[in-house]
Amino acid sequence: ETGVTQSPTHLIKTRGQQVTLRCSSQSGHNTVSWYQQALGQGPQFIFQYYREEENGRGNFPPRFSGLQFPNYSSELNVNALELDDSALYLCASNGEGSGGVDTQYFGPGTRLTVL
């Protein structure tokens, strides 16, 4: 298992609400990426944070926003939730050290259900 952790494990929200998901990166990793994985599909890149700055963004609307803290942990915030936001949200960290700078290690994910 990797050292990447996420909370909460599961979350149920209603349409229009806001949600915050959290990720702690593996020790020594300064880069965190967030992905959305819909049922039966591959993960889709949302955005990436490197040393507290957004470092790339996928094709997701502005109501998906994020933050990275000095300890490299990260948050994903989603406003005005829609039914289609129901998915597994994965964070992945990478950085210098084991596996090399390219290798992304995933957390266990947060399963978000929007009713």
Add this chain to the structure above:
Amino acid sequence: GENVEQHPSTLSVQEGDSAVIKCTYSDSASNYFPWYKQELGKRPQLIIDIRSNVGEKKDQRIAVTLNKTAKHFSLHITETQPEDSAVYFCAARKPSGSARQLTFGSGTQLTVLP
């Protein structure tokens, strides 16, 4: 942007047989190609990766081959075991900019029949 296609979407093999999963990518600038295994309800786990300066890489029963000219790469699993049953994802990454974002294929559900 990058587009990764993965085939087949489902694959059933008998225990002990080999399994091959193929992916193609669209952007010739992509230079890093990892493969992840995801068991039901669990996180994707990296099983092997390859960089564009290498044509083949092997780790015990798992191997990956890369053909840069044709822009495709494949995962080979030999002597399959029931515990190999899972969804496998290929991915590709471009070096452009500094974001190391991965573009994933749609996954292959591998079932190894005992």
